[in-house]
Amino acid sequence: MxxxxxxxxxxxxxxxxxxxxxxxxxxxxxxxxxxxxxxxxxxxxxxxxxxxxxxxxxxxxxxxxxxxxxxxxxxxxxxxxxxxxxxxxxxxxxxxxxxxxxxxxxxxxxxxxxxxxxxxxxxxxxxxxxxxxxxxxxxxxxxxxxxxxxxxxxxxxxxxxxxxxxxxxxxxxxxxxxxxxxxxYMSKKVRARMLSRVIEYVKGMECFKSFNLVGESFKNLKNSLLDLKKESIRLELNAAxxxxxxxxxxxxxxxxxxxxxxxxxxxxxxxxxxxxxxxxxxxxxxxxxxxxxxxxxxxxxxxxxxxxxxxxxETPQISHDLEKYNFKNYDIEFKNVDFEYIEGKQVLKNISFLAKENQRTALVGESGSGKSTVLNLITRFWDAGSGEITIGGLDVKKLYVDELLRHISMVFQDVYLLQDTIYENIRMGNENVSKEDVVNAAKLANCHDFIMKLPEGYDTVIQEGGESLSGGEKQRISIARAILKDAPIVLLDEATASLDADNEYEIQNAIKKITKDKTVLVIAHRLNTIKDSDQILVFEDGNIIEGGSHDELIVKGGKYSGMYKSMCEAKEWQI
Ligand SMILES: Nc1ncnc2c1ncn2[C@@H]1O[C@H](COP(=O)(O)OP(=O)(O)O)[C@@H](O)[C@H]1O
Ligand SMILES: [Mg+2]
Known part of the structure; x- marks a missing residue:
C-alpha cells in the first residue's frame, strides 16, 4: 500500500x-x-x-x-x-x-x-x-x-x-x-461512462438540436445516470x-x-x-x-x-532520445512506413515519399485514404509502426515532441480555440511577440477586419471551442497563429466544410503567406488550390498510387487526371 x-x-x-x-x-x-x-x-x-x-x-x-x-x-x-x-x-x-x-x-x-x-x-x-x-x-x-x-x-x-x-x-x-x-471498480467505470455521456450531450447539443435528436441523446444520458444509480446502490449493499x-x-x-x-x-x-x-x-x-x-x-x-x-x-509515454537537436534541413521523408490505429486495421501501407524543403507537397485522395494520418505521424501525435519518418535526416521517433513542434505550424480542419481573448488565441503563449506582431499576423491572415468588428476587438473573449465564430473565421485565426509562429514546416489540412467564396478566397490568400519558403504539406480537398504544387501525392486506401507534378499526372492519365477532369466537369455544370 x-x-x-x-x-x-x-x-x-x-x-x-x-x-x-x-x-x-x-x-x-x-x-x-x-x-x-x-x-x-x-x-x-x-x-x-x-x-x-x-x-x-x-x-x-x-x-x-x-x-x-x-x-x-x-x-x-x-x-x-x-x-x-x-x-x-x-x-x-x-x-x-x-x-x-x-x-x-x-x-x-x-x-x-x-x-x-x-x-x-x-x-x-x-x-x-x-x-x-x-x-x-x-x-x-x-x-x-x-x-x-x-x-x-x-x-x-x-x-x-x-x-x-x-x-x-x-x-x-x-x-x-x-x-x-x-x-x-464497476461503479467507477459506470461513473466515467456517465461523464462521457454528459460531455457528449453538452458538446453535441447544437448538432442534436439540428437533427432533432435531443430526446434520443438524452435517453442515452438518462440510461447512464440510471446505471450509475444502480451501481451505487449495489456498492452500498455489497459493503453492507x-x-x-x-x-x-x-x-x-x-x-x-x-x-x-x-x-x-x-x-x-x-x-x-x-x-x-x-x-x-x-x-x-x-x-x-x-x-x-x-x-x-x-x-x-x-x-x-x-x-x-x-x-x-503507467500509460506509456512518447519517448525521446534527443532533447535538443538541430535540423540540417527541413526535408521530410517517409521510408516504408506502416501504421495502424487499431490492431489489425492497417491505415498506411508501406508509404514512402520525400517532401523537400521550400517545396509544396499536396496530398489528395478520397476521405479515409490516410492523408490526415500522415500529418499525425509527422507531429508524433501518433508513432509509426514500422518504417522511418525523418526530418532533415533525424528519425522523428528520437525527437523530443515539444521541441519538434516548435518547428511545425499546423492549420487543421478542426480549429480549437481556447476560452480566452482573440489576442491570446493568436499569441498562443508566445512571450516574445508584441501586440503589433499579433495585429500584423491577423492582417496577413485576413482576420483583422472581422476581429475589429467584434465588441472588444482583440480583447474579445471567445467561448470554449470557438463556437461563437464561423468555420472560416476560426480557420483564419489558426492561420494567423501559424504566421506568427513562422515555423519552417507547415502542415495544412484544408477545411472541407463548405466555405463561402469570399472566405475561401481570403483563406487561400492567407495560406500563401505562411507557405513561402517552407516545407509545406497540404491536404487538399479542392484540386484547383494545389495545381501549382511541386509534388502531388495521390492516396488510395493507405497507399500512394501515383505522384508527380500536376502536368505530369494529367499526362499520365491515372486517378488524379480522372479526379481533376470530374472536378472541371462539375464546375462547368455549376456554371
Ligand atoms: N483516431 C483514430 N482511431 C482509429 N481509426 C482512425 C483514427 N483516425 C483515423 N482513423 C481511420 O484511419 C483511416 C484513415 O483516416 P485519415 O488519415 O483521417 O483519412 P483522410 O485524412 O484521408 O480522410 C480511416 O479509415 C479512419 O477511419
Ligand atoms: Mg483527413
Missing part, C-alpha cells in the same frame, strides 16, 4: 504525511490513557483504597493527556491537511505534465469521461484516503491493540473468548475488501452485506462474555472489581472495533482511486 502511495506523491509530502500519521497514532496512545485512568480509579474504588490524592493524580494525568492529545491532534491534522493538499497539488501538476506526453491514442472518446473522473473524483478520493482514512484507521488500530492487550491482561479467559468471537470477522473483512474492490454481520458479531461478543463473566462471579472464580473493569474495557473495545470496520470498508473503496491514478502514470 505504502509503495503505491509513494509512487504518486512527492518524497517530501510523503515524509510529512508519515510524520503526521505518527502524531495521530500517538494521539491514539494518549487516548488509551483515559481508559487506563478509569481502570485504576475503579480498581481503587472497589478495593476501598481510593484516596483524594489518588483521584487528584489520575485527574492530573488525564488533563495532561488531554492537553498532549490536543497538541498532537492539532499538529497532526494541520500537518496532514497541509501536506495532503500540497501532495495533491503536485500530483495534479505531475499528472497534467504526464498526460501531455501520452500517445494520442489514449485520448479517444471513451477515455475522456474516465480521464475527467480520474482528474477530479479520484484525485479527491485519494486525498481523502491519505489525509483522513489512513491516519484515522492507524489510530483506531493502535487503540484496538491497546484494548485487546488490556482485556486479556485483566481477564485472560474472558478476553480470549471475546477476541475469539471477534476473530470470526477476520475472513469477512477479506471478503468485504474483495467485494468493495469489485463493485467499486459484510459490514452488517461483522457489526452484529462484534455486538454479540459483549453480552456473551458478560454472561460468562457474571456466571464466573456467581461461582466465585472472579471478583467484582475484575469483572467491572473487564466490562468497561470490553465495551470500549467493541465501540472502537465497530468504528474501525466502518472506516476500513470506506477506506477500501477510496484506495481504488490510487490504482486509477497509477493507471495513468
Amino acid at each position: 505504502f509503495k503505491r502511495i509513494k509512487l504518486l506523491i512527492d518524497a517530501e509530502s510523503y515524509k510529512e504525511i508519515k510524520k503526521a500519521s505518527f502524531l495521530l497514532i500517538a494521539d491514539g496512545i494518549f487516548h488509551g490513557f483515559n481508559y487506563g485512568m478509569l481502570f485504576f480509579t475503579l480498581l481503587n474504588l472497589v478495593n476501598g483504597t481510593l484516596t483524594s490524592n489518588k483521584v487528584l493524580k489520575y485527574t492530573i494525568i488525564m488533563i495532561a493527556a488531554s492537553l498532549i492529545r490536543y497538541f498532537l491532534l492539532n499538529k497532526g491534522y494541520t500537518k496532514v491537511q497541509i501536506s495532503g493538499s500540497k501532495a495533491i497539488k503536485n500530483l495534479r501538476i505531475r499528472m497534467g505534465d504526464y498526460i501531455r506526453d501520452i500517445n494520442m491514442g489514449f485520448f479517444n472518446k471513451n477515455n475522456i469521461g474516465e480521464l475527467t473522473n480520474i482528474m477530479t473524483n479520484d484525485l479527491r478520493d485519494f486525498e481523502q484516503w491519505i489525509t483522513h482514512m489512513i491516519p484515522t484507521s492507524s489510530k483506531l488500530l493502535v487503540l484496538l491493540i491497546y484494548l485487546t492487550i488490556t482485556i486479556i491482561a485483566i481477564q485472560p479467559k474472558l478476553g480470549l473468548i471475546q477476541i475469539g468471537i471477534i476473530a470470526v470477522c477476520l475472513p469477512l473483512i477479506g471478503f468485504c475488501s474483495d467485494a468493495i474492490k469489485k463493485t467499486g 452485506k459484510y459490514v452488517m454481520p461483522m457489526t452484529i458479531i462484534i455486538n454479540i461478543s459483549f453480552p456473551i462474555v458478560m454472561a460468562i463473566g457474571v456466571n464466573d462471579f456467581i461461582r466465585g472464580s472472579i471478583d467484582a472489581e475484575n469483572l467491572m473493569m473487564f466490562v468497561i474495557m470490553s465495551l470500549a473495545l467493541t465501540n472502537i472495533m465497530r468504528g474501525f470496520i466502518k472506516i476500513y470498508a470506506e477506506s477500501r473503496y477510496f484506495s481504488l482511486s490510487c490504482d486509477k491514478l497509477l493507471s495513468i502514470i
Whole structure:
C-alpha cells in the first residue's frame, strides 16, 4: 500500500504525511490513557483504597493527556491537511505534465469521461484516503491493540473468548475488501461512462438540436445516470452485506462474555472489581472495533482511486532520445512506413515519399485514404509502426515532441480555440511577440477586419471551442497563429466544410503567406488550390498510387487526371 502511495506523491509530502500519521497514532496512545485512568480509579474504588490524592493524580494525568492529545491532534491534522493538499497539488501538476506526453491514442472518446473522473473524483478520493482514512484507521488500530492487550491482561479467559468471537470477522473483512474492490471498480467505470455521456450531450447539443435528436441523446444520458444509480446502490449493499454481520458479531461478543463473566462471579472464580473493569474495557473495545470496520470498508473503496491514478502514470509515454537537436534541413521523408490505429486495421501501407524543403507537397485522395494520418505521424501525435519518418535526416521517433513542434505550424480542419481573448488565441503563449506582431499576423491572415468588428476587438473573449465564430473565421485565426509562429514546416489540412467564396478566397490568400519558403504539406480537398504544387501525392486506401507534378499526372492519365477532369466537369455544370 505504502509503495503505491509513494509512487504518486512527492518524497517530501510523503515524509510529512508519515510524520503526521505518527502524531495521530500517538494521539491514539494518549487516548488509551483515559481508559487506563478509569481502570485504576475503579480498581481503587472497589478495593476501598481510593484516596483524594489518588483521584487528584489520575485527574492530573488525564488533563495532561488531554492537553498532549490536543497538541498532537492539532499538529497532526494541520500537518496532514497541509501536506495532503500540497501532495495533491503536485500530483495534479505531475499528472497534467504526464498526460501531455501520452500517445494520442489514449485520448479517444471513451477515455475522456474516465480521464475527467480520474482528474477530479479520484484525485479527491485519494486525498481523502491519505489525509483522513489512513491516519484515522492507524489510530483506531493502535487503540484496538491497546484494548485487546488490556482485556486479556485483566481477564485472560474472558478476553480470549471475546477476541475469539471477534476473530470470526477476520475472513469477512477479506471478503468485504474483495467485494468493495469489485463493485467499486464497476461503479467507477459506470461513473466515467456517465461523464462521457454528459460531455457528449453538452458538446453535441447544437448538432442534436439540428437533427432533432435531443430526446434520443438524452435517453442515452438518462440510461447512464440510471446505471450509475444502480451501481451505487449495489456498492452500498455489497459493503453492507459484510459490514452488517461483522457489526452484529462484534455486538454479540459483549453480552456473551458478560454472561460468562457474571456466571464466573456467581461461582466465585472472579471478583467484582475484575469483572467491572473487564466490562468497561470490553465495551470500549467493541465501540472502537465497530468504528474501525466502518472506516476500513470506506477506506477500501477510496484506495481504488490510487490504482486509477497509477493507471495513468503507467500509460506509456512518447519517448525521446534527443532533447535538443538541430535540423540540417527541413526535408521530410517517409521510408516504408506502416501504421495502424487499431490492431489489425492497417491505415498506411508501406508509404514512402520525400517532401523537400521550400517545396509544396499536396496530398489528395478520397476521405479515409490516410492523408490526415500522415500529418499525425509527422507531429508524433501518433508513432509509426514500422518504417522511418525523418526530418532533415533525424528519425522523428528520437525527437523530443515539444521541441519538434516548435518547428511545425499546423492549420487543421478542426480549429480549437481556447476560452480566452482573440489576442491570446493568436499569441498562443508566445512571450516574445508584441501586440503589433499579433495585429500584423491577423492582417496577413485576413482576420483583422472581422476581429475589429467584434465588441472588444482583440480583447474579445471567445467561448470554449470557438463556437461563437464561423468555420472560416476560426480557420483564419489558426492561420494567423501559424504566421506568427513562422515555423519552417507547415502542415495544412484544408477545411472541407463548405466555405463561402469570399472566405475561401481570403483563406487561400492567407495560406500563401505562411507557405513561402517552407516545407509545406497540404491536404487538399479542392484540386484547383494545389495545381501549382511541386509534388502531388495521390492516396488510395493507405497507399500512394501515383505522384508527380500536376502536368505530369494529367499526362499520365491515372486517378488524379480522372479526379481533376470530374472536378472541371462539375464546375462547368455549376456554371
Ligand atoms: N483516431 C483514430 N482511431 C482509429 N481509426 C482512425 C483514427 N483516425 C483515423 N482513423 C481511420 O484511419 C483511416 C484513415 O483516416 P485519415 O488519415 O483521417 O483519412 P483522410 O485524412 O484521408 O480522410 C480511416 O479509415 C479512419 O477511419
Ligand atoms: Mg483527413
